[in-house]
Amino acid sequence: MGKKKKAARPTQQQVGKLPPMHKFFLNPYPDLRYSACPQCNRPTKLRKHPFLVLIFPAFPTVLNMTGPYCPACDLLILHQDKVEHMLSAACQRHGHPEAIGNEYLVAGIVERSYFRAASAGKLPEGALFDYLHDFKQYVTFEPSRWSWVPADPPPDAPQAGSTRKTS
């Protein structure tokens, strides 16, 4: 994890043949779901897209996922825990259990037509990047911290130790 915020990946190069779309944020905070945009604070909408995820070293997969989107900022968010859950399932389903836990990159959004073909098991081999929109930029956000309040926290405020989850 780099310390730089909003830095485009230094080695980022366009791999998709289609025009890049959206800024993308992979949200690493399981307790933050970004119903408000982390950049402009407006309410986000939910958008569903087929995302291309490259699992290293050599296992591309497509996940049809819904995430928050801010039209004003053109910012699309996926939650890392959900992505990884779906990646594990995809690895199992495609007979690559050894790829679970590998590094991966959410590379962009593929055209729905490609996703449908892939879902039907008719993956046009080698043509994947012809159907891919890269992201315009990868961005990260720090969560806003709870600030200490002197007294009388609102009744629905999380209890101290709210980071501990009972499961």
Ligand SMILES: [Zn+2]
């Ligand atoms: Zn916004």
